[in-house]
Amino acid sequence: MVESNPAPLDAVFHALGDATRRRMLRDLAGGERSVGQLAEPFAMSLAAASKHVKALENAGLIRREVRGRTHLCRLEPGPLASAHEWLGFYEHFWTSRLDELERLLREADSKTPPPRGDDR
Template structure:
């Protein structure tokens, strides 16, 4: 069980760590959906779908509104921005590593040119 007193990023990444929840979020990009509509593509009960939705709600990734007997869910992209900001800190690291790799490969290509006439 997820401890709801955790860091918000922990809740976001926990929610995003499940393929079903990621697919539910993807469905909400096009607009709000009922719990039944979110559950429909999956072979699961409404109760199981509701558990996934509660995890997404706890992470702040979706908002649920009750209209009569219908529960409508909509995407709240704000927390995704927080996750993106956290991940972007590593972009510099990976860009630097890839730049080093590119330099090494170019140096190797320069040191050992292929004989293009042999088709190698």
């Protein structure tokens, strides 16, 4: 698997590497939110929330729109699809390995004689 431009994917995984940002993305999946609404579930200042929003924005995971003094954020799912595609390669890799393990175990089970009854 060749990545033509790993930088955007690096930014996505960096953004997803933080539990606060993952929670913010989950909240945004329910619809548009202000930075204040995104900060609400956490004990953090608006400045701290803005730093998280900026990391999500830099990764292309959200779009921020300023309406007056309110900054509204919206989920942009495209980069998540790229990350999912990248992870899909490894899902296929591990699925094929586990399928082979299952085949080998079934083969070994079929060659093992059944346990004998108690010969007392």
